[in-house]
Amino acid sequence: MIRIDLPVSEKEVRKLKVGDEVLLSGRIVTARDMAHKYMVEKKPPYLHEVLNGSVIYHCGPVVKQAGGKYEIVAAGPTTSIREEPYQGRVISLYNVRGVIGKGGMGPRTSEALRKHGAVYFSATGGIAAVLADAVKTVENVYMLKEFGVPEAMWVLNVEDLPLIVTMDSHGKSLHTEILEKSQAAFEKLIA
Numbered sequence: 001m002i003r004i005d006l007p008v009s010e011k012e013v014r015k016l017k018v019g020d021e022v023l024l025s026g027r028i029v030t031a032r033d034m035a036h037k038y039m040v041e042k043k044p045p046y047l048h049e050v051l052n053g054s055v056i057y058h059c060g061p062v063v064k065q066a067g068g069k070y071e072i073v074a075a076g077p078t079t080s081i082r083e084e085p086y087q088g089r090v091i092s093l094y095n096v097r098g099v100i101g102k103g104g105m106g107p108r109t110s111e112a113l114r115k116h117g118a119v120y121f122s123a124t125g126g127i128a129a130v131l132a133d134a135v136k137t138v139e140n141v142y143m144l145k146e147f148g149v150p151e152a153m154w155v156l157n158v159e160d161l162p163l164i165v166t167m168d169s170h171g172k173s174l175h176t177e178i179l180e181k182s183q184a185a186f187e188k189l190i191a
Contacts, residue, residue, distance in 0.1 A: 003160075006097075007053025010117030013097045016165045018172040022121065023160040027139060028100070030059045032078060034151040036086035038143065043093060047142070050155060051094035055121070058083060058101030060150030062128070063138075070138040072156065076128030077102040080120070088112030104166060104175030113169050120167035122174075134161040 002016070006026025016022070029051060031039070039047060062074035080087075080101030087105060090096060091112040099105070100121045113119060123131060140155040147153075166174040 006055060008097050009053065010097065013119055014117050014169050016119050016168055017170070018165055018168050018174050018177075020165040022163045022165060024055065024098075024100075024121070024163055025159045025161070026054070026157065028055045028057050028156050028158055028161075030057045030061060030075075030152075030154040030156065031083075031090075032058060032060055032151050033082055034147045035143065035153045036083050036090055038147075039093065040086045040089045044142075047153075048094055050140075051096050053095060053097050055098035055100055056090065056096055057123075057156075058099065059123075059154075061132070061135075061154055063149050063154070070141065070154075072132045072135040072138060072154070074128035075132040075135055075156075077123040077125055077131075079103045080105050084109055091116050091118050100161075100163060104173060110167060110171060110173055113167055114171050117169050119165050119169055120173075121163035122166040123161075123163055131161065134158045 002020055002022045004022050004024050058078045058080045059075050060078055061072045064071050064073050080103050084106045087109040098119050098121055100123050102125045105120055135156050136159050137157045139157055142153040144152040
């Protein structure tokens with residue numbers, strides 16, 4: 001198990017390889033469809049400091065508010081491919097070092113990971129409450145009124161968030177490898 005503390009340098013991220021198991025700690029930011037579009041089109045300056053050397057989590061958390069504080073109740077990954085039109089630009093604009101989600105991403109994101117020194121982490125789907133246990137505090141939230149709870153950008157401090165590198169900064173993708181092997185197996189079966 002590799003421990004990564006955020007913010008993290010490009011040099012450290014480039015050491016990661018597909019298949020590495022990681023425990024991630026530090027500040028991460030949730031971002032889904034509306035947030036990615038907003039980051040690319042509006043380029044809000046306040047996000048540069050928040051995202052520099054950090055990680056974006058494709059997640060629409062379940063949040064409760066008690067005593068004026070927010071608590072994350074569930075924090076499962078959402079399907080990442082929807083962010084493919086924006087993800088490469090977001091990585092480049094904000095010096096993002098990683099993306100967390102499920103299902104992998106496409107060639108534009110893969111190229112941005114390679115070019116800018118970032119990785120894609122897969123979070124296990126179906127264990128949203130377990131993943132929420134890794135969230136220690138909610139530091140801030142952006143665009144809550146404008147986007148609503150699931151689409152807002154939640155700034156979270158996590159400790160030992162369990163992840164697997166499935167796309168690295170060297171052009172490798174476990175998602176692509178599995179697709180190619182599955183396709184070959186399928187073609188053998190129908191031949």
